[in-house]
Amino acid sequence: MIRCILFNSGINILYLFIIQKSMNKCYDIRNYEVLGVIAMNHITSTGIKGIDSVLYGGFPKGSSIIVEGSPGTGKTTLGVQFLYYGAVELNEPGIYITFEEFPQQIYQEMLAFGWDLRKLERQNLLRVISIKPDVLYKQMKTLDGLFEQIIKEINCRRIVVDSISLFQYLYTNPIEIRETLYNLRNIFRKHSLTALLLSEQSRFNGEQSFEHYIFDGVIHLALKEYMYNYRKRTLEITKMRGCKFIEGEHIYRITDRGIHLVPALTMVEDVVISSQDQLSTGIKTLDKLLSGGIPRGTSFMLDTNSKANFKYLVGAIIASRLLEGDRMIVISSNVNTVLEQQRILALYGVNLEEVGKRKGIFFLEHYQRHIPSAFKDLTFDVKDLDNNQYQNFLNDTLAPMVYEGLKNGESWFIYYDLNTIFSQRGAEFVKQIFTRETAWARASGITLFTLCNFAEVGSEISSFLERTTNTVIRTWVDSIYQYLQVTKSTNGRISEPYIVETISDKPYIQLV
Amino acid sequence: MERNRLMLQIECTYFFEENPFALETKESLATRLGRSANELEPILSNLVALSVLTKFGEGEDTVYRYNQPIMINEKLEV
Numbered sequence: 123m124i125r126c127i128l129f130n131s132g133i134n135i136l137y138l139f140i141i142q143k144s145m146n147k148c149y150d151i152r153n154y155e156v157l158g159v160i161a162m163n164h165i166t167s168t169g170i171k172g173i174d175s176v177l178y179g180g181f182p183k184g185s186s187i188i189v190e191g192s193p194g195t196g197k198t199t200l201g202v203q204f205l206y207y208g209a210v211e212l213n214e215p216g217i218y219i220t221f222e223e224f225p226q227q228i229y230q231e232m233l234a235f236g237w238d239l240r241k242l243e244r245q246n247l248l249r250v251i252s253i254k255p256d257v258l259y260k261q262m263k264t265l266d267g268l269f270e271q272i273i274k275e276i277n278c279r280r281i282v283v284d285s286i287s288l289f290q291y292l293y294t295n296p297i298e299i300r301e302t303l304y305n306l307r308n309i310f311r312k313h314s315l316t317a318l319l320l321s322e323q324s325r326f327n328g329e330q331s332f333e334h335y336i337f338d339g340v341i342h343l344a345l346k347e348y349m350y351n352y353r354k355r356t357l358e359i360t361k362m363r364g365c366k367f368i369e370g371e372h373i374y375r376i377t378d379r380g381i382h383l384v385p386a387l388t389m390v391e392d393v394v395i396s397s398q399d400q401l402s403t404g405i406k407t408l409d410k411l412l413s414g415g416i417p418r419g420t421s422f423m424l425d426t427n428s429k430a431n432f433k434y435l436v437g438a439i440i441a442s443r444l445l446e447g448d449r450m451i452v453i454s455s456n457v458n459t460v461l462e463q464q465r466i467l468a469l470y471g472v473n474l475e476e477v478g479k480r481k482g483i484f485f486l487e488h489y490q491r492h493i494p495s496a497f498k499d500l501t502f503d504v505k506d507l508d509n510n511q512y513q514n515f516l517n518d519t520l521a522p523m524v525y526e527g528l529k530n531g532e533s534w535f536i537y538y539d540l541n542t543i544f545s546q547r548g549a550e551f552v553k554q555i556f557t558r559e560t561a562w563a564r565a566s567g568i569t570l571f572t573l574c575n576f577a578e579v580g581s582e583i584s585s586f587l588e589r590t591t592n593t594v595i596r597t598w599v600d601s602i603y604q605y606l607q608v609t610k611s612t613n614g615r616i617s618e619p620y621i622v623e624t625i626s627d628k629p630y631i632q633l634v
Numbered sequence: 635m636e637r638n639r640l641m642l643q644i645e646c647t648y649f650f651e652e653n654p655f656a657l658e659t660k661e662s663l664a665t666r667l668g669r670s671a672n673e674l675e676p677i678l679s680n681l682v683a684l685s686v687l688t689k690f691g692e693g694e695d696t697v698y699r700y701n702q703p704i705m706i707n708e709k710l711e712v
Contacts (some may be wrong), residue, residue: 224666225653252666253657257697262656268657268690268697338645 164278165365166214166316169207170200174385176359176368181339184314185363186307188286188333190321191343195355196376197320199235200283200343202228203380204318206237208280209247216280217272218250219258221288225250235380246276255288259302273313281310285320286333300332307336310451338363357383368538369618401446401569402534404438404470407620407633408606412593413613418533421560421570422593422611423540425584426578429599433458433466435606435622439536439571439630441470444477448535448569449527453486455539455573460485460497470628484523488546490629508553516555521562528566536563540574540587549583560590596621606633642669647686650700657697667687 140173165179173182181187189197205216218239220228228250229239242248249272253261262266272278286303293299310317321336332343334340341361345353356371374383400415409415416422426432444450444467454463464474477483485501487493493501502519504512524534543552563570570589576584594610608617620633645667650656656666660678664671678698681687690697 225656249655250653251655252653252659254659254696255658257657257662257695260695261697268699272655453694 135307141196142429154243164182167207167212169205169211170381170383171204172372172374172375172385173381175385176357176372176383177362177370178366179360181316182362182364183316184311185338185365186310186317186319187339187341187362188319188321188337188340189343192345193322195343195345196286196374196381197322197343198223198228198231199376200381201318201320202232202239203235205248205280205282206232206239206242206380209242209245213247214279215247216249216282217276217278218248219281219283220250220252221255221258221284223252223284225252235274235378237380249276249278256292259289259292259306260413262306264607269309270313273315278313278315280317282318285322287322296332300336300565303333303336306336334361339365353532387625402442404442404629405435405631405633408595408608411608411615411617412611413615416569416593417569417612418569419564419567420592421563421572421590422595423572423574423575423587423591425520425574425594425596425609427575427598430597430604431622432573432597433462434624434630435597436537436573437466437470438631440535441467441472443535443569444482445470446533448533449483450483451486451524451536452483453536453538453542455542456489456545458539459491460494460501464494486520488542505546512547513555516559524566524568528568534566534568536568536570538570538572540572541578544574544579549579553583553586556587557590564592639677639680642673643680645669646674646677646681650687650698654700654702657699659695659697661694663698 148365154375164183165177165181166183167174167180168177173260189200191197202218205218208214208216218225218228232239239248239250243250251272258269262269263268283306286306289302290299293302306319307317319333321333340360342358342360344356344358346356347353355376357374358371359367359369368385370386372383372386374381376382398411399418400413401418402409402415403412418513424432424435440450440452440463452463454460460474467474474483478497478500481500483500485493485497486502487501490505490506502515504515507515524602527534538557540552560570562568572587574584574587576587576596591610592612593608595606596609597604599605604622605619606622607619608615610616623634624630625632649663649667659664660671660674663669663672663676663678667674678687678689682689682698685701687698688701690699
């Protein structure tokens with residue numbers, strides 16, 4: 123038998139323990155994998171699909187969350203939608219407490235969304251209560267008072283208070299207001315109610331009000347200017363204790379079915395026609411962001427600025443392909459020599475000489491530099507070829523070699539430092555041949571991995587390259603951290619920026 | 635005078651009928667209806683006597699709650 127005990131430590135860290143009675147052992151399960159299994163029981167849907175996605179499932183049950191925003195942002199609609207969905211879909215009865223509005227007005231307004239609140243009241247799934255804040259507060263503190271009676275009457279699980287801003291008029295002393303709100307939170311917690319506290323105050327300009335510290339979550343709704351003549355509604359979660367969430371602003375609309383939120387960083391899915399088996403990048407988190415890895419037979423690009431260290435990222439990707447037995451063509455940069463690549467790949471358990479012996483890798487050399495004897499036969503010297511000759515070499519020498527391998531069922535992978543082609547052959551050449559090359563590679567089922575510095579090549583060419591490529595991963599250094607973000611992917615997802623952390627074990631980097 | 639009392643009684647009953655889960659004190663109801671709290675006091679007492687309302691507590695903190703008549707059609711709907 124497994125029981126869960128939830129408590130809050132003095133330093134506000136949520137500790138969740140499983141006590142497995144039969145084994146008489148206690149496990150701290152703060153890591154996400156384990157938490158994920160159990161957390162589902164502690165999460166309740168918000169009633170708005172998009173917000174559920176942003177919160178990876180919904181609100182933590184029993185939490186008290188502030189929903190703040192200026193008039194007209196849809197706080198009431200969000201609150202009622204939360205209660206309506208809970209009552210109708212989850213059999214979680216709820217109470218809507220209004221200090222100023224008449225319940226009658228709320229019943230009428232919500233009919234516009236098809237929500238018949240009176241019907242839910244008759245089914246004992248809802249109560250819309252008008253009450254003055256001081257009366258509510260007194261009743262909440264009274265043993266078996268009206269508040270407790272109503273909660274018992276309908277077995278209430280959800281509550282919305284509209285709005286807590288009115289408590290500030292009860293007291294002039296901020297300490298008393300704080301104590302009142304703290305009391306409210308504790309009473310909701312005692313009754314295991316998931317509570318939304320609507321707040322009219324808009325103090326979001328960097329200033330944190332004390333409510334933000336008291337309550338478990340903060341959701342901010344805003345109406346912002348958009349493209350000069352329009353307004354956009356945005357929702358941002360800035361706090362949610364015990365729950366991971368997607369940071370940033372998410373756009374929502376008030377539709378005839380209530381609030382509809384589109385989580386940010388979601389794009390229309392790109393349909394990949396070629397083979398769908400996923401190639402691991404060798405970095406677990408990156409594979410997850412790409413729904414398993416890079417789809418074989420697609421092109422992906424790493425956009426990196428000059429400060430960013432990408433050698434381990436590239437090393438992990440190339441090594442995982444070579445270890446899987448892919449044959450590879452490498453077009454190296456001026457700083458990335460064969461010896462350097464050999465050294466990096468050795469860290470990932472790849473013996474490049476052994477790979478070379480089985481003709482598993484070939485290099486295209488654009489520079490005058492020393493080639494180790496073990497790789498001389500595997501290196502095509504293209505430095506003296508003009509653009510036409512180079513193109514002929516690709517068509518007449520390289521392509522037939524790859525085709526031959528493909529016919530024999532081999533998998534091919536091309537790692538292509540585009541910065542080299544830009545510097546050695548010019549931007550026009552890249553524009554001419556890149557579309558053709560990516561199309562050829564994709565049609566042949568070859569996976570193409572290109573490296574480029576978008577900032578260096580300019581916005582026009584970078585947008586052209588981005589359009590031509592299936593997946594774009596961006597890494598950059600911003601002050602003292604290096605970040606990585608998937609900005610385009612075949613699954614239509616754009617990731618949040620992750621911090622790239624160097625670690626001492628393979629794959630030597632991790633995304634945090 | 636009697637007519638005024640009757641009008642106020644209807645006004646109060648109508649408010650609670652339309653807002654059946656309102657929990658109001660004499661003062662808060664007066665604010666919602668735009669009436670004087672003193673005028674409402676005898677009306678509310680009368681509605682309690684008629685079992686239209688139930689009162690909780692005493693004095694200024696007394697809260698009034700509506701006793702909803704159960705309609706046959708609503709019972710059937712539930």
